[in-house]
Amino acid sequence: MQRTPRPNIYAVADLAGVSIATVSRVQRDTGVVAPRTRERVLRAIEELGYRPNGAGRALAEQRTGAIGIVFPDLSGPYYSEVIGGCEEQVVLEGRSLLILATHGRERAAELVLDLADRVDGLMVMGRTIPDEVVRTLDRDGVPLVLLARAGFDGIPAVRAENVAPAAALTGLLLRSGHEDIAFLGDPASSPDAAERWQGYLDAHAAARRPAPAEPVPVLFDEGHSHEASTCVLGRADRPTALLCANDEIALGALAAAQELGLEVPGDVAITGWDDIQVARYISPALTTVRQPMRLLGARAAELLFQRIHTGVTPAGEVLPTELVVRASCGCASTDGSNETGGGVR
Amino acid sequence: MQRTPRPNIYAVADLAGVSIATVSRVQRDTGVVAPRTRERVLRAIEELGYRPNGAGRALAEQRTGAIGIVFPDLSGPYYSEVIGGCEEQVVLEGRSLLILATHGRERAAELVLDLADRVDGLMVMGRTIPDEVVRTLDRDGVPLVLLARAGFDGIPAVRAENVAPAAALTGLLLRSGHEDIAFLGDPASSPDAAERWQGYLDAHAAARRPAPAEPVPVLFDEGHSHEASTCVLGRADRPTALLCANDEIALGALAAAQELGLEVPGDVAITGWDDIQVARYISPALTTVRQPMRLLGARAAELLFQRIHTGVTPAGEVLPTELVVRASCGCASTDGSNETGGGVR
DNA sequence: TTGTATGCGTTATCAC
DNA sequence: GTGATAACGCATACAA
Numbered sequence: 001m002q003r004t005p006r007p008n009i010y011a012v013a014d015l016a017g018v019s020i021a022t023v024s025r026v027q028r029d030t031g032v033v034a035p036r037t038r039e040r041v042l043r044a045i046e047e048l049g050y051r052p053n054g055a056g057r058a059l060a061e062q063r064t065g066a067i068g069i070v071f072p073d074l075s076g077p078y079y080s081e082v083i084g085g086c087e088e089q090v091v092l093e094g095r096s097l098l099i100l101a102t103h104g105r106e107r108a109a110e111l112v113l114d115l116a117d118r119v120d121g122l123m124v125m126g127r128t129i130p131d132e133v134v135r136t137l138d139r140d141g142v143p144l145v146l147l148a149r150a151g152f153d154g155i156p157a158v159r160a161e162n163v164a165p166a167a168a169l170t171g172l173l174l175r176s177g178h179e180d181i182a183f184l185g186d187p188a189s190s191p192d193a194a195e196r197w198q199g200y201l202d203a204h205a206a207a208r209r210p211a212p213a214e215p216v217p218v219l220f221d222e223g224h225s226h227e228a229s230t231c232v233l234g235r236a237d238r239p240t241a242l243l244c245a246n247d248e249i250a251l252g253a254l255a256a257a258q259e260l261g262l263e264v265p266g267d268v269a270i271t272g273w274d275d276i277q278v279a280r281y282i283s284p285a286l287t288t289v290r291q292p293m294r295l296l297g298a299r300a301a302e303l304l305f306q307r308i309h310t311g312v313t314p315a316g317e318v319l320p321t322e323l324v325v326r327a328s329c330g331c332a333s334t335d336g337s338n339e340t341g342g343g344v345r
Numbered sequence: 346m347q348r349t350p351r352p353n354i355y356a357v358a359d360l361a362g363v364s365i366a367t368v369s370r371v372q373r374d375t376g377v378v379a380p381r382t383r384e385r386v387l388r389a390i391e392e393l394g395y396r397p398n399g400a401g402r403a404l405a406e407q408r409t410g411a412i413g414i415v416f417p418d419l420s421g422p423y424y425s426e427v428i429g430g431c432e433e434q435v436v437l438e439g440r441s442l443l444i445l446a447t448h449g450r451e452r453a454a455e456l457v458l459d460l461a462d463r464v465d466g467l468m469v470m471g472r473t474i475p476d477e478v479v480r481t482l483d484r485d486g487v488p489l490v491l492l493a494r495a496g497f498d499g500i501p502a503v504r505a506e507n508v509a510p511a512a513a514l515t516g517l518l519l520r521s522g523h524e525d526i527a528f529l530g531d532p533a534s535s536p537d538a539a540e541r542w543q544g545y546l547d548a549h550a551a552a553r554r555p556a557p558a559e560p561v562p563v564l565f566d567e568g569h570s571h572e573a574s575t576c577v578l579g580r581a582d583r584p585t586a587l588l589c590a591n592d593e594i595a596l597g598a599l600a601a602a603q604e605l606g607l608e609v610p611g612d613v614a615i616t617g618w619d620d621i622q623v624a625r626y627i628s629p630a631l632t633t634v635r636q637p638m639r640l641l642g643a644r645a646a647e648l649l650f651q652r653i654h655t656g657v658t659p660a661g662e663v664l665p666t667e668l669v670v671r672a673s674c675g676c677a678s679t680d681g682s683n684e685t686g687g688g689v690r
Numbered sequence: 691t692t693g694t695a696t697g698c699g700t701t702a703t704c705a706c
Numbered sequence: 707g708t709g710a711t712a713a714c715g716c717a718t719a720c721a722a
Contacts, residue, residue: 006485008699019709024701031702034707049485054463055409056699058400059714066443066463074432080425087419087446096460098411098441101432115441118399118411140351140394251626281596282626353715364693369717376718379691401715404698 007048008056016044027052067304068098068119069147069297070112072128072190076220076248077276078293082147085297086123093305095120102128109133116142121304123147126190145304146316147296149191156307157316158300160291162192165321166199167206169271169289170243172323174207176331178241178269182232184225184253185245186217193220193245196273200243213239218249225252233260233268240268241329247272247279250286254328265330275324284327291321352393353401361389372397412649413443413464414492414642415457417473417535421565421593422621423638427492430642431468438650440465447473454478461487466649468492471535490649491661492641494536501652502661503645505636507537510666511544512551514616514634515588517668519552521676523586523614527577529570529598530590531562538565538590541618545588558584563594570597578605578613585613586674592617592624595631599673610675620669629672636666 009027013020018041025031026041033041044050058064069086071079083099090097100115102108112129113136116122121143124134135153138144144155151157173181187194197215204212218228225244229252232238244250250272257264264270264284272279275290296319303314325331354372358365363386370376371386378386389395403409414431416424428444435442445460447453457474458481461467466488469479480498483489489500496502518526532539542560549557563573570589574597577583589595595617602609609615609629617624620635641664648659670676 009701010699020700021702021709021711022707025708028701032707037707049481051458051462051485053404053699055400055403056714057701059398059404059698059716060700060702062701062714064400064463068441074425074429077422077425080419080422080428083425083428083444084419084446087444088448091445091448091456096413096443096445096463098443099428099432100436100441101429103433103436111436113396117396118441136394140396278623278626281623281628283628354717355715365716366693366695366718367691370692373717377691382691398715401698402717404700404714405716405718407698 006053007050008053009050011048012041012044012050015048016041063120064118065094066096066098066119067121067123067301067308068100068115069123069125070115070128071099071101071125073103074099074101078246078274081293082125082297085294085299086301087297088294089298089301089305093301113137116140121145121308123300123304125149126192143304143307145300145307147300151316154313156303156314158296158303158319159191159316160296160319160321162195162321163199163202165289165323166196166243167203168199168323169287169329170200170203171207172325172331173241173243173269173271173329174203174209176269176329178239179209180212180237180239181241181243182213182239183215183243183245184218184228184232184249185215186219187215188217189219196243196245218245218252220246220248222248222252222255225249226256227252229253229256230260233257233262238268242268242270244270244272247274247276247286247288250288250328251278251282254282254286265328269329269331271329275322279324280326287326287329287331288324289321290324292319295319351398352395353398354395356393357386357389357395360393361386408465409463410439411441411443411464412466412468412646412653413445413460414468414470415460415473416444416446416470418448419444419446423591423619426638427470427642430639430644431646432642433639434643434646434650438646458482461485466490466653468645468649470494471537488649488652490645490652492645496661499658501648501659503641503648503664504536504661505641505664505666507540507666508544508547510634510668511541511588512548513544513668514632514674515545515548516552517670517676518586518588518614518616518674519548519554521614521674524554525557525582525584526586526588527558527584528560528588528590529563529573529577529594530560531564532560533562534564541588541590563590563597565591565593567593567597567600570594571601572597574598574601575605578602578607583613587613587615589615589617592619592621592631592633595633595673596623596627599627599631610673614674614676616674620667624669625671632671632674632676633669634666635669637664640664 009020012023109129123145125147126149146157148159183200185193187197218225242253272286272288275288279286279288306314354365357368432442454474468490470492471494491502493504528545530538532542563570587598617631617633620633624631624633651659
C-alpha cells in the first residue's frame, strides 16, 4: 500500500512556481493575485487534489470550525430530533458537529473537557456533567449553551416549558376525579423530570389536595418503566392515574397495565411527555405534551453561534409546548385531540 | 469580558520551571520524569487549568482523534440507532464522532470533502455522495468504510442483507394468494431500496409469476408515502398487497388505507422494513424485517478503526436480518410472531 | 533525567 | 503582486 502523502501547501506552491503565501491567498480568495498567477495556482491545486489540512488551519486561525453537543445518551426519538435541528444550523454556518454521549460514565467530565478542546463552542444537555465542570468550561472561555435545563452563572440555556404544562396536565386529571395520581420519573435524574414533578406538586397545591406520594424514580426507559409500573399497578391500593415523565415511560406503563388486565384509561389513566411518533399510533393513543425538539436543538445552535460571533452572551429561551389530549387519559374532548399550553410563560 | 487566553504548554513549563518537553512528557505520561519534577508539573497544570489544544496536538501527532459519519439525513429511528452504535465504539476508542447530514444538497460532496480533512477516517452511508467522490477520498488515503451499500474498488462496506429477506417476504405474500403486490420505494434513491426491489423481483421469478409492475418511487418518508399510497390504493385495480421499502413508508400506507376505508390486512396486506418501535405498537402490528441498526453502526466503526490501526483493508460484512411476521400481512402464524431469515447468506 | 530544537500545515504580517 | 517569515500549540528525536 503506497502511502502517497497528502500534498500540502508547499507542494502546490512548488508546482505552481509561487510561494505558499500566494497559494493561501488563492485558496482562501483573500488578498489580490494576478489573474495569470491565480490560474496557475488553481491548476496546481486541481492537479494535486490539494485540500488544506484541518489541524493546520485550525491552529493558524485559532478556531476549529466545529462545535460539540453533549448528551446523556442517544436512544430514542428525542435526542435524535434535537441533534437534527442542531445539525441543520451547524451546516448552515459552514461548521461541523461533534457529538458525544456520556452514558453516565465516570469519565464523563473528562470526555467533555477533552471535547471542549477540539471545538469552538459546546452545547450541553441537562445534567450530563456536574455544574462544576460546566463552570470550569465557562471560565476557560469556552462558549457554552445549556440545553433542557435552566441556565446559571449567566450561561444561556434553551429549554421547553415544563412546570406549567405539567400542572395543566395534572389539573386535568384531578378535575376528572383522580385522587391518587402517581408520578413516574426521577426528578433527580434530569432537570426536565424535576420541573415536571414540580408542576405535578403545584397542581395538587392549587387544587388544595393532600400532598401526594413520592415520585416513582424510573429512568427515561421503556424497559425500566415496565418493571416499575408492574410493581406500582400490582398493588391493591394502586393509583388511578400515572403521570409519566416521558412517552417511553408511558409506553412501559401501558404495557404493564395491559399485562395486568387493567383497562386504560378505564382502570388507570396514563399520560406521557414529548409526543414521540408512537404516541399517536399506540392504542389507546397517548395523552402527552408535545415539545419542539428540533427547534430546541436549532435555537441552541443559533444562540451558540451568536455568542461565538458577537462575544456577547445572549439571554436564554423557554420554548412553548403543547398539551395533546388523546384517549389514554380518559379526559379526551369530543374530537379526541386538544391543544393548550402554547406560549405559557 | 476579559478574555483570559487559555494557558498553553509554555505557561505550564514556565510556572513549573521546566521545559515544554517535560510538561508534554508528564501530560502524556510518556518517557521518564523524576517524581519530584512530575509533581511540580502536575501542580502547575492543575493551577492553570491547562488542557492541551486539540489543533496543536492534532498537527503534531498527525491525527485528529476524530472520525466522521455521513448520512443523507437524520430523521427517523434508523439513523439515530446507527449513530448510537457507532458513537459507542468511537468513545471506546477514545475518539470523537463528527456527524454530517447532506440533505441532498448540491454542496454535499464539498461538505464531505471538507469533513474528510478534519478526521482520521470516514463512514459514508448509502448514496449520500457520488461514487466518484468516494473514490477520490479513497485515493487520497482517507480510511473509508461504506454503510448500507455494497463496497467497491476494495473499499469495505457494512450492510444488512436485503435481497434474500425481501424475496422471502414477497414469497410469503405470493403463497398467501396475492397476485398483485406493489412495491413502494425508490430503487434509485438508495442501495437498500434497490436490493429490496431486487428481492421482490427474484421472488416473482422464482414463483414463475408474471413480471410485476414498476416500483412506486416514494421516499423514505411517511408523509410522502401517505400521498402516493392514497393514489395507489384509490385505483379500481388496486394491488392487494404493498411491500414497502421501510416502516415509515408502511405507516403512510397504513394511514392511507384506513382513510380509504380499506381493511388491513383484509383488503390490502402491508409490510415494512427495519422494525422501528412503532411497528409493534401500531394496529395492525406491522410485518417487517428487523435489521440490526446499532450493530450496523458499531461494526462499521470497528472496521474503520481496524483499518486505521493496521493499515490493512478489512473485508466487508453483511449482517443478518430477521423476518418479523405480524398481523399486517395477513399471513401471521398462530402466535402472531415468527422469525426466519437470520443468517441467510 | 531534562532541555534544545525541529517539524507538523496553515494564516497573516510585513517587506519588497 | 508576490515572497520571506513569524506565529499557532504541541510532540519528539537528539543532545546534554
